[in-house]
Amino acid sequence: MEAIRDIRHEPHALNSAMDRRAALKLFMTGVAATLASCGRPPEEIVPYVEIPERATPGVPLRFASALPLAGYGRGVIVTSVEGRPIKVEGNPRHPASLGSTDLYGEATVLSLYDPDRSKAPYSENRTQSWSAFEAALRPRLDRHHAEQGKGLVVLTRRITSPSWLAQLDVLKRSMPQMKWYRYEAVEDDAIRNGAKMAFGRLATPLPRLSDVRVMLTLDSDPIGTGPEQISYARGIVDARRPQAPADSLRLYSAEPDWSLTGALADHRIALPPELIRNVAIEVARAMGAGFEPADLPDEIKEFAAAAAADLQARRGAGLVMAGPRQPSEVHALCHWINAQLRAPVDFIAPVDPVTEGHTESLRSFVSDVRGGHVETLIIVDANPVYDAPGSLGLDEAIRAVPFKAHFGGYRDETAQLCTWHLPLTHVLESWSDIRAYDGTASIIQPLLIPLYDSRDPHQVLAMLQTEAGPSTLDLVRNQWTSAASGKDRAVLWRQTLHDGVVANSAFAKISLPSVSLPKVAPATAAGRFSLALAPDPSVFDGAMANNAWLQECPKPFTSQVWGNALHVAESDARELGLGDGEVVQLKRGETTLEVPVLISHGQAPGVLSTTLGYGRKHAGTIGSGVGFDVYPWRDAESPWLIDNVTVVKTAQRSEILQTQHFFDLEGEAETLQPRLTLADLASGNFHFERPGSNPPTLYPPVEADTYEWAMAIDASACIGCNACVMACQAENNIPVVGPDEIAMGRDMHWMRIDHYVVDGRPGFSPTPCMHCEHAPCEPVCPVAASIHDSEGLNVQVYNRCVGTRFCQSNCPYKVRRFNFAGYADGQEYGNLGEDIVKAVFNPNVTVRSRGVMEKCTYCVQRISVGRRSAEREGRRLRDGEVVTACQAACPTKAIHFGNLSDANSRINALRADPRSYSLLGELGTRPRTTYLARLQNPNPDYGKARS
Incomplete structure (x- = not known):
């Protein structure tokens, strides 16, 4: 090569x-x-x-x-x-x-x-140089080296880079009294401690999800946001592909608020997080644990009994998982249950080599500062002033350190309190290495080359050495x-x-001793309200809050953008007299926080929930001042659950920006996203508007010369993660419009994920342009800007469009977007009009100007590249050779694309599948984008799936 x-x-x-x-x-x-x-x-x-x-x-x-x-x-x-x-x-x-x-x-x-992004060193309210920083740092380092590192502290996020760890080890050997602390806001301390409680040592479980046939998640969201999402989602969805009921994964979920896993589940119950341990106790009792019966409503006991019986019936293929919000003893109990089930779980040594918990590490750091043991603090790629639990008082601790240098990509909240701020390279600008969750x-x-005068983390650690390194x-x-x-x-x-x-770098499997039954006391309901926290599905922990694509990415279930909200159960909202957008004051002790409310159907009564990552004060032009910050409410002892919260209604309102609004469809949602059980599929007891049906029409016949492109989307496989939405935006130069335009209904995403609620259960439906063969948008365009090409694509000729918006009005799927302003042409939101941002544009896709209509093109630029390549080789395009951006991104492979003129193509097989249907097919539009109905596998002995 x-x-x-x-x-x-x-x-x-x-x-x-x-x-x-x-x-x-x-x-x-x-x-x-x-x-x-x-x-x-x-x-x-x-x-x-x-x-x-x-x-x-x-x-x-x-x-x-x-x-x-x-x-x-x-x-x-x-x-x-x-x-x-x-x-x-x-x-x-x-x-x-x-x-x-x-x-x-x-x-x-x-x-x-x-x-x-930071462009140069900064100190004393002015731009500095790296040589000035090194001159200020060198005398301190000389003293620390002479005292074997006494008084020197390095603070980072979680480190799994072998090269980083090797450097830190060398540094520690040269200065034995130097200390390294690490903290990750999205931590897994309870999970790690649960394994230690169960086995007497730290270990990381790796479930073999392809072998699982019955799964119970206890306040766990394995397919939610996180580093394991793609792998776990692929495994769970693959195990749920249409097959015999005994061979298809059945999923039970107990959770306080909606998760992506709960939305996919066949049976779901909502109950306060402290009571979820009682479900675990009941399942364990069914397997022989000598616990006293836990206090649960009859409906919940029925759920636990059904799940336990199903798990026991599939020994060797049953699995129970708990999430990070559950305490360590619940995780230990899950390990005991899995041992009884002979669950398909492997264990490896932790990829994170630090045995100390994340919050415990910060607590030790604060203790050292208060004891006067920290003279020089080096913070690398971390922002603990923003994302540390408020109860630890990190800001006061950092202020007390005589000399502190912050290395990061932005002058963020931590940088504001430091003596020096030094720019760190972006991950796409530097060499390094990193391990995955399985050790790979x-x-x-x-x-x-780095765009600015920055250094990478390895260079930062090298500065702390007395001798020049490689x-x-x-x-x-x-x-x-x-x-x-x-x-x-x-x-x-x-x-x-x-x-x-x-x-061969993945961690080897390890053998663990037999797990003994842990002591787990049943829980009782907490105070009137408890607050459950989670990483945000758009901005995660807030480190990426200045990314406009993420800020404008609609969240699953709510389609909220540009901010977070307090999710309140429907029954609690009625009792408190609350509606969407009303502001309430949360109180816990002397701490208060004012937040807007969003009513959540299907959330457990007594549970309030919201997400991290917002309320940034120094994120940048895009991310500062968006949403509210709940990090100060986090407690080091229980960072994900806050009990005894009081809710006080105020007279204020705050608009919650959403890109999809709910309407009372009176049962019509099921026609937009039909759902089947495996029994329905086996019996054929259903009917959909089939692709290819041809009701009477005045449209002329569609003729193709070489290819006939089409897309099929499996609603069973879609988990609503938004990977396709973001991939489409990156591929097609889709502009960000900002919160003011969103408030007027002017979002620009070509691919959106609609969510429908059927029988109280949400489902997700990716919705691009349907590329109708009988496209209602085409005959109404006065300048023929919306036309069909010879391969069946409904294309938009931008330089013809005069902005009448007739096509948008005539589109029953509402997938067309109009540039009301020059979103990428002189009227950009925030700082997105600066020249450096133009470097992100895909040169193969036109950047649209104000006044034109745009929409999904099936990534026609990718089709063109593939076609030219095939023509150079004197052949036709092969099946699967053209992959659209949304298709490539999808973690569960829910999106398929191909050529209908190839009789043996995968897309033809999918359109012939019994589950295949056309969205609003009764209108006679003959969409080239079709769907496979969502499939569920409920337990017939338990009865109808519960919401």
Whole structure:
């Protein structure tokens, strides 16, 4: 395999890394100085596919790398055009991505070009230099080295990078009294402690979900946001594919508020989080545990009995999982239950090597500060002033440290309290490595030279050494090739970069002692209200709050954007006299917080819930002042659950921005998203408007010359994660419109995820353009801007469109978007109009101007690339050769795309599936986008699935 030339040995290469045409364009837009580094970095990086030695201008290159989330890696393939990373997709070789992505990975490229990123060192209210910082730091380091590190503290987020850990180990050996603390806001302390309680040592469970046939989740959301989401979602959905009831996964869920797992479940109950342990006790009692009966309503006892019987009937294929909001003893009890079930679970040593809990680590740090033991504090890629539990008082502790240096991508809340703030490189600008949740290691490759005067974390740790060390590239390379020699070493390194995965690096399975039955006391209901917290499905823990794509990404269940809300159960809202958008005051002790309310149907009474990640004061132009901050309410002893909360109604209102609004459909939702059981499927007791049905019409027949493109979406497999929405935005240059435009109903996403509630159960339905064969939008356009092409695509000719919006009015699916303003052409939201942001644009997709209509195109640019490639080889496109952006991103492979003129294509088989139906097919539009009905597998002995 040939690789990109090594431009370290070509002095002219940095200037020629962009072609002349691209450089001239940048000069014309005034960004040539800023983007001079948008070329390949001055070390050799290896592409994912074979290419000629000298890249062809305009031809994209793809590089394997990895992206962090909560400290763990997910393998990605990053597409770069002439030195500009523009698109992230999943690495099929990586076990945490399996070729798919999540919305955070897709949004990474926008963060790279964020104008608010730190550009130079900063101290004493002015821009400084790195040499000035080193001059201030050096005397302190000399003293710390002389005293074996006494008084020196390094504070980071969770670290799973072997190279980072090796550097920290070397630093610790040279300065034995130096201390390293780490803290991750989305922590798993209860899960880790539960394994230690059960087995006497820390261990990480890895369920073999493909082998599970009955699953009970206790306040657990394995397919929700997190580093394991793609792998877990794929495993659960694959196990639920249509098959015989005994072979298809049946899912039970007990939870206080809606989760993606609960929405997918066949049976779900809602109850306060403290009572979920009683469900675990009842299940354990059914398996022989000598507990006293737990206090539960009869309906909940029936649920627990049904789940327990189902689990016992499938020994060897049953699994119980608890979530991070449950205490350690519940996790230990789940391990005992799984042992009785011979559950398909493997265990590995923790990938996070620190045995101390995250909140305990911060507590130790604060104790050291208050004891006067911290003189120099180095904070690397962490923002504890914002995201630490309020009860720890991190801000006061950091203020008390004499010298503190903050290395990060932004001058955030922690940077504001530090003596120095130093810019850290973006993950796409630097070398490193990282492990996935199962221990699989990946190399992080830089896609371009750092845009600003920043340093990577390895360089930061190297500063703390007395002697100069190797470069970051050499450091990472030596970590993985030291056992090889000569030519083998070079071959191993290049193969590892190409694959994006270090071969055989996943942690080995370990054997654990038998688990004994833990002592678990039944719980009673807490105070009037308890507050349940969770990572936000759009901005996660808040570190990415300045990313406009994420801020405008609609949340599952509510479609809320640009903020968070307090979710209140329907019965509680009636009792308190609350409606959507009304502001209430939360009180706990002396702490108060005013928040807007959003009523949640199906939430447990007595439970309030909301998400982390908002209320940032120093996030940047996009993220500051959006939503409210609940981190100060977190308690170190119970960071996810807050009890004894009082709710006081106020006279204020606050608009909650949503992109989908609910209407009383009086049963019509079931026609928009029909649902079947496995028994229905087996009996054929159902009828849908079949694709290909041809009611009478005045439209002329549709004729295709070579290909007939179509899409099929499996509603059973869609988990509502928004990966497809974010992938579509990144691929197609879809603009952000901002909260004011959203308030007027002017969102611009080409792909949206509609949610329908049928019999109290929500379901998700990805909705792109239907590409109707009999498209109502076409005959009403006075300038023929909306037309059919020869391959059946409903295309939009932007330079013809005069903005009448007749097509939008005539579209029954409401999938067309109108540029009321120049969202990407002079009237951008916030700082998105700055020149650096233009670097994120896909050059193969037109950037639309004000006054035109736009919509999903089935990624026609990808079809064109595939067609040209096939024509050069003198053949037709093969089935599956063209993959749309939404299809590539989907973690569960719910979206399929292909050619109807190929009789053997997968898309034809899906349209012939008994579950296949057309959305609003009775209108006679003959959509090329069709669906497979949602399939459920309820327990017939338990009765109808409960909401």
